[in-house]
Amino acid sequence: MNRRPRQSRLVGKQERITIVRTLDDYSRVVAVRAIAYIDGQDCPFDEEFDGNDFCAMHLIGWLGDEPAACLRVRFFSDFVKLERLAVRPDCRGSTLAFRLVRHALRLSARKGYRYAYGHAQSGLEDFWSRFGARPIGELGAFEFSGRRYTEMMVELPAHNEAIRIGADPLVIIRPEGEWDKPGILEPKPATEPVEAAESATELVMSGDLAPEAATLATPESQPDGTSTAEIATPADDAAVPERWTADLQAAWRAFFEPQPSAQQHAA
Numbered sequence: 264m265n266r267r268p269r270q271s272r273l274v275g276k277q278e279r280i281t282i283v284r285t286l287d288d289y290s291r292v293v294a295v296r297a298i299a300y301i302d303g304q305d306c307p308f309d310e311e312f313d314g315n316d317f318c319a320m321h322l323i324g325w326l327g328d329e330p331a332a333c334l335r336v337r338f339f340s341d342f343v344k345l346e347r348l349a350v351r352p353d354c355r356g357s358t359l360a361f362r363l364v365r366h367a368l369r370l371s372a373r374k375g376y377r378y379a380y381g382h383a384q385s386g387l388e389d390f391w392s393r394f395g396a397r398p399i400g401e402l403g404a405f406e407f408s409g410r411r412y413t414e415m416m417v418e419l420p421a422h423n424e425a426i427r428i429g430a431d432p433l434v435i436i437r438p439e440g441e442w443d444k445p446g447i448l449e450p451k452p453a454t455e456p457v458e459a460a461e462s463a464t465e466l467v468m469s470g471d472l473a474p475e476a477a478t479l480a481t482p483e484s485q486p487d488g489t490s491t492a493e494i495a496t497p498a499d500d501a502a503v504p505e506r507w508t509a510d511l512q513a514a515w516r517a518f519f520e521p522q523p524s525a526q527q528h529a530a
């Protein structure tokens with residue numbers, strides 16, 4: 264593939280991830296994919312924009328104020344499909360690709376999904392394996408749009424605050440990914456968010472939550488300023504299911520690594 268040398272204009276700008284909520288945002292996704300796939304991989308327009316964009320969640324990776332990367336997530340009954348991961352050639356080599364995938368996996372786990380599935384382009388299997396993805400399927404590699412792909416799957420840990428029927432209906436209607444802060448449709452909370460976070464922590468300390476919640480999710484500020492409940496960091500190795508292979512356990516721990524701070528990436 265044609266990998267152009269990285270240019271300098273955006274290097275060092277702050278990285279952040281947002282969810283597409285407007286047509287303007289979607290046009291940013293179109294721009295990134297047009298560059299990365301139509302130009303970068305000689306992909307025909309109708310194959311790149313395949314009719315699935317309006318039944319998906321899209322994430323944008325930003326470098327400063329510029330849309331530099333994107334990822335599409337489609338939701339099936341018991342798995343999510345990650346696809347159309349793209350980073351503009353002039354922005355490659357940042358951590359955006361990794362942040363996008365990790366963010367999508369976390370959002371998916373919060374929505375209750377246990378499996379993420381994707382088609383890894385030939386040569387990118389190692390990239391996906393960093394997230395715990397393993398090749399699956401009888402076929403091995405297969406082909407479409409003139410490229411070879413491998414079916415891969417990531418097993419996601421159960422999120423103990425996964426949004427299910429029975430969850431607070433006002434939480435369910437909050438904007439996608441912003442399930443931990445009151446939405447426009449509900450009255451302001453009586454307590455400040457800080458106090459709410461503290462009381463959640465107290466509950467864990469006093470053991471009032473389910474014992475299997477050794478991994479309690481706590482609200483965490485996202486680089487984009489939103490507050491998405493993160494899956495908790497395991498308190499110790501015992502929190503990792505023993506039945507998992509060493510590879511899966513390692514991937515699971517990597518998955519929960521704390522997000523680097525914005526400053527670390529602004530350097």
Ligand SMILES: CC(C)(COP(=O)(O)OP(=O)(O)OC[C@H]1O[C@@H](n2cnc3c(N)ncnc32)[C@H](O)[C@@H]1OP(=O)(O)O)[C@@H](O)C(=O)NCCC(=O)NCCS
Nearest residue numbers: 264299348349350354355356357360382383384386387390
């Ligand atoms: C794949 C992509 C998103 C990775 O983003 P990035 O910013 O380039 O990330 P990195 O530079 O850290 O590359 C990640 C790894 O993938 C490798 N890689 C990137 N593009 C590659 C390609 N076309 N073929 C083989 N390996 C590739 C890099 O060498 C790197 O591996 P390494 O860390 O072992 O050196 C980006 O290259 C891209 O947009 N490519 C075009 C679209 C695409 O192929 N999407 C993936 C579909 S599965």
